[in-house]
Amino acid sequence: MANWLEGKVVENRRLNDYLTSLIIDVELNGYEAGQFVRVGLPDGDSVLARPYSLVNTPEDSLLEVYFNIVEEGPLSPRLFDLKAGDDVLISDNPSGFLTVSEIPQCKHLWMIATGTGIGPFLRTRLPGHDRKDR
Ligand SMILES: Cc1cc2nc3c(=O)[nH]c(=O)nc-3n(C[C@H](O)[C@H](O)[C@H](O)COP(=O)(O)OP(=O)(O)OC[C@H]3O[C@@H](n4cnc5c(N)ncnc54)[C@H](O)[C@@H]3O)c2cc1C
Structure with a gap:
């Protein structure tokens, strides 16, 4: 069972009206390039969450997830509307087998x-968003 880590949106990098890249500041350790995490928001007494692949590599200190709005979906439209400074929940157990070691x-x-x-095949630089740059 995953625990939830409290993350902060650093940037919502809109690519078009339906596609975006969310840059998230959270202390997540121990994952491999190609894995995914669950990204969630509070929903009443529980957490509404979905898996998203990590675009960044483990060397980056910020997470990046890249997704499109599924209009009838319960979570992706809410994630799409997040702004810098908003809270977001990240599962603490990254998983998945799309990794070099597999x-x-x-x-x-x-x-x-x-x-x-x-x-998971992209690797973007996050200029100005690395903790070392701030
Ligand atoms: C291991 C894993 C990794 C994933 N990584 C990503 C990712 O990096 N980026 C990403 O955008 N999504 C990813 N997804 C899908 C994501 O978890 C959500 O399902 C999606 O964002 C929609 O969430 P929702 O709650 O709005 O709708 P949901 O209730 O999750 O889905 C509603 C419907 O939309 C379909 N659907 C799911 N994703 C998409 C999509 N991208 N385009 C069109 N229809 C879709 C579902 O099959 C379902 O029929 C991943 C899913 C899995 C299982």
């Missing part, structure tokens, strides 16, 4: 992704 010995490696599924 790739078997092979001669060729094909990596195929579509839509927001490209998130």
Whole structure:
């Protein structure tokens, strides 16, 4: 069972009317590039959360998740409206097997992704947002 870490939105980097990148400041340790976390918001007495792949690498001190609005969905429209300074909850147990350590010995490696599924294959720099830069 995951515990919730309290994170802060540093930036909501809107890419278009439906697609955004949320930059989050949270103390998350021990994960591999390609894994995902659950991102949540309070919902009455519970937490409404969904999994999102991490775009950043473990060397980055801020998290980045990249997602689109699913209009009929309960969480993604709420996440899309978050602003810098807003609170967000992050699960403390990153998981997933889309990691280098899971790739078997092979001669060729094909990596195929579509839509927001490209998130874990991206690696963006977060200028001015690294704790070291502040
Ligand atoms: C391991 C894992 C990693 C994920 N990583 C990402 C990610 O990096 N970025 C991301 O945008 N989403 C990702 N998702 C999907 C994400 O968890 C949510 O389902 C999505 O953001 C919609 O949330 P919602 O609560 O608004 O709607 P939900 O109740 O979760 O979904 C409503 C409907 O929308 C469909 N749906 C889910 N995601 C999408 C989508 N991106 N586009 C269109 N339809 C969708 C669902 O299949 C469902 O039918 C991931 C899912 C899993 C299982």
